[in-house]
Amino acid sequence: xxAGARSVPGMxxxxxxxxxxxxxxxxLARRGIVTPEAVDPQPWxxxxxxxxxxxxxxxxxxxxxxxxxxxxxxxxxxxERILVLVSDAPLTLTIDGELRRLTRGRMVRxxxxxxxxxxxxxxxxxxxxxxxxxxxxxPIASPLxxxxxxxxxxxxxxxxxxxxxxxxWNDIPLPVGTVLLPSTRHRTLxxxxxxxxxxxxxxxxxx
Numbered sequence: 301x302x303a304g305a306r307s308v309p310g311m312x313x314x315x316x317x318x319x320x321x322x323x324x325x326x327x328l329a330r331r332g333i334v335t336p337e338a339v340d341p342q343p344w345x346x347x348x349x350x351x352x353x354x355x356x357x358x359x360x361x362x363x364x365x366x367x368x369x370x371x372x373x374x375x376x377x378x379x380e381r382i383l384v385l386v387s388d389a390p391l392t393l394t395i396d397g398e399l400r401r402l403t404r405g406r407m408v409r410x411x412x413x414x415x416x417x418x419x420x421x422x423x424x425x426x427x428x429x430x431x432x433x434x435x436x437x438x439p440i441a442s443p444l445x446x447x448x449x450x451x452x453x454x455x456x457x458x459x460x461x462x463x464x465x466x467x468x469w470n471d472i473p474l475p476v477g478t479v480l481l482p483s484t485r486h487r488t489l490x491x492x493x494x495x496x497x498x499x500x501x502x503x504x505x506x507x
Contacts, residue, residue: 320335320337320472320473320475324472325337325338326338327472328469328472328474328478331469331483331485331487332480332481332482332483332485332487333469333474333478333479333480333481333487334354334355334478334479334481335474335475335477335478336352336364336475336477336478337475339352339353339354339364340352341366344365344371344373344374345374345375345376346372346373346374346375348371348372348374349365349366349367349368349371350365350366350368351363351364351365351366351429352364352365354479354481355481358433358436359432359433359436359437359500359502360430360431360432360433360437360439360500361379361429361430361431361432362428362429362430362431362459362479362481362498363428363429364386364426364427364428364429364477364479365426365427365429366424366425366426367391367418367424367425367426367427368424369418369420370417370418370419370420371417371418372415372416372417373414373415373416373417375412375413375415376412376413376431377412377413378412378433378434378435379411379412379431379432379433379434380409380411380412380431380432380434380438380439381409381410381411381412381414381429381430381431381439382407382408382409382429382430382431382439382441382498383402383407383408383409383410383427383428383429384405384406384407384427384428384430384441384461384463384496384498385402385403385404385405385406385407385425385426385427386404386426386427386428386461386463386476386477387404387424387425387426387427388404389424389425390402390403391403391418391425391427392418392419393408393416393417393418393419394415394416394417394418394419395408395410395414395415395416396410396414396415396416397415404463404464404494405443405463405464405494405496407441407496409439409441411434412431426477428461428477428479428496428498430459430498430500432500435503436502436503437500437501437502437503438500438501438502438503439498439499439500439501440498440499440500440501441496441497441498441499442496442497443494443495443496443497444460444494444495444496444497445494446465446467446489446491446492446493446494446495447492448492449488449489449490449491449492450467450488450489450495451486451487451488451489452480452483452486452487452488452489453486454483454484454485454486455482455483456482457482457499457500457501458482458497458498458499459479459480459481459482459497459498459499459500460479460480460495460496460497460498461477461478461479461480461495461496461498462474462475462476462477462478462479462493462494462495463476463493463494463495463496464476464493464494465491465492465493465494465495466491466492466493467489467490467491467492467493467495468489468490468491469487469488469489469490471490474489482500
């Protein structure tokens, strides 16, 4: 279980989003850096909400979902799910009858078959949603508090999601909700902020 990342006064949060041009978003995407605005929203599997799918493959799926009202989450049998709260306001979920309250940077893990319902007060929350196929991969999450930049070496399993702060790549400001996908490139971020590191570990290695 991960703990929430340490807050730094004056940080950019989800309410402050730098504006990027289409050309800039494409430049970032070529480096495996995906901003929320670069991905079109699409309906949830059950049609009750919207999400931005950042990556989808046989082993894992990563999306940035918007929670609007008390809408039941879609069911994903055979998957393990990790939700990380990106927005500032707390999020309260009922997961198979158990109440779970999240603040920014905290996560909750549950099976894709679980019945999940947000409370009315949670409307407007944004979550980073990692799902892995239970027979193929194991999801792992840990917080990152970035005080003076971040080096992201080449990796086939490492994902970094930006939760707060003033982080930049090549002098391009990265909005909250930006994700660095696994890449063969070495990437360097400047600035300070809060992030979540997600890993998709093959089941054979996790065992």
